[in-house]
Amino acid sequence: MGRLDRVTLAAFLVAVVMLGANWVGVRFSNRELPPFFGAALRFAIASAVLFAVVAVRGIEMPRGRALWGAALFGVGQYFATFALIYWALVAVPAGMTSVIFATLPLWTLFLAAVVGYERLSVRSVVGALVAIAGLGIVFSSEITGNVPVERAAAVLAAAFFAAVTTVVVRAFPRTHPIATNAVGTLVGVPILLVASLVAGERWALPQLTATWLALGYLVLTTCVGFAILVWLIVRWSPSAAAYGAVLGPIVTVILATILAGETFGPGFFVGGVIVLLGTYVGAIAAAAGRPTSQPAASPAK
Numbered sequence: 001m002g003r004l005d006r007v008t009l010a011a012f013l014v015a016v017v018m019l020g021a022n023w024v025g026v027r028f029s030n031r032e033l034p035p036f037f038g039a040a041l042r043f044a045i046a047s048a049v050l051f052a053v054v055a056v057r058g059i060e061m062p063r064g065r066a067l068w069g070a071a072l073f074g075v076g077q078y079f080a081t082f083a084l085i086y087w088a089l090v091a092v093p094a095g096m097t098s099v100i101f102a103t104l105p106l107w108t109l110f111l112a113a114v115v116g117y118e119r120l121s122v123r124s125v126v127g128a129l130v131a132i133a134g135l136g137i138v139f140s141s142e143i144t145g146n147v148p149v150e151r152a153a154a155v156l157a158a159a160f161f162a163a164v165t166t167v168v169v170r171a172f173p174r175t176h177p178i179a180t181n182a183v184g185t186l187v188g189v190p191i192l193l194v195a196s197l198v199a200g201e202r203w204a205l206p207q208l209t210a211t212w213l214a215l216g217y218l219v220l221t222t223c224v225g226f227a228i229l230v231w232l233i234v235r236w237s238p239s240a241a242a243y244g245a246v247l248g249p250i251v252t253v254i255l256a257t258i259l260a261g262e263t264f265g266p267g268f269f270v271g272g273v274i275v276l277l278g279t280y281v282g283a284i285a286a287a288a289g290r291p292t293s294q295p296a297a298s299p300a301k
Contacts, residue, residue, distance in 0.1 A: 018225035020251025023094035028214035034201035035086035040192035046222035050182035062175040069172025070183035076165030078188025084158035098252035107163030127282015134274030177227040
């Protein structure tokens with residue numbers, strides 16, 4: 001695991017707050033915009049902003065293998081992960097989404113172990129089993145006609161794709177996070193638009209002020225929050241960079257209750273605490289005292 005200094009910790013806390021509110025922003029976006037088109041519109045605006053920052057600051061764009069890594073990041077993060085998230089959040093409450101997605105560090109740890117970046121331990125396996133038990137409680141107590149099981153399962157699949165993306169990015173040459181996200185959003189937009197066409201969605205700009213405010217915030221999280229996330233991936237460890245998924249639900253549940261009027265039963269809170277406990281035991285505490293095996297960094301080409 002990389003070194004956790006004050007700068008890294010500050011960046012981590014900013015990412016936790018920004019990305020924790022992200023789920024609520026998507027819920028507001030989905031109230032007016034169809035999910036795939038809403039995601040494409042968000043990332044199209046974000047891509048324009050990111051490329052403008054790259055041009056103004058003279059940031060070097062990724063080339064060669066680094067460019068391939070940024071493109072794969074776009075496919076995994078800005079298409080696969082967010083297509084599932086936006087589709088799920090049409091019916092799944094933001095708070096529930098954040099708890100299910102909190103399994104991200106466990107997915108990341110297990111995938112990182114498969115490719116040799118990190119090592120599994122008994123504690124990791126126990127933590128995973130505890131988290132699965134917690135998910136079972138959340139699903140059994142919260143899945144109703146208003147929350148279809150396939151939509152909730154899509155959140156779990158999104159966490160898996162996000163973990164794959166995290167590990168893949170770690171394997172490629174390091175590049176500036178703003179440039180990486182600029183390429184990633186650019187790659188993700190046309191694929192999302194194709195998905196939108198296939199789904200028969202209507203394309204139209206938002207009419208409601210609340211939707212524009214949500215869209216603006218979501219663009220901000222894309223330009224700033226995910227750039228911080230990429231920076232954390234290369235500075236910290238793959239699973240460590242995903243720890244925000246464990247703290248994020250606290251931010252999400254508070255904001256979802258205040259802004260979106262979401263309510264949760266006791267089973268949600270019991271299961272949610274168990275999920276977060278299992279994730280902490282299996283991915284965070286297990287990783288804290290364990291050396292990380294990393295591939296040698298190669299220069300960007």
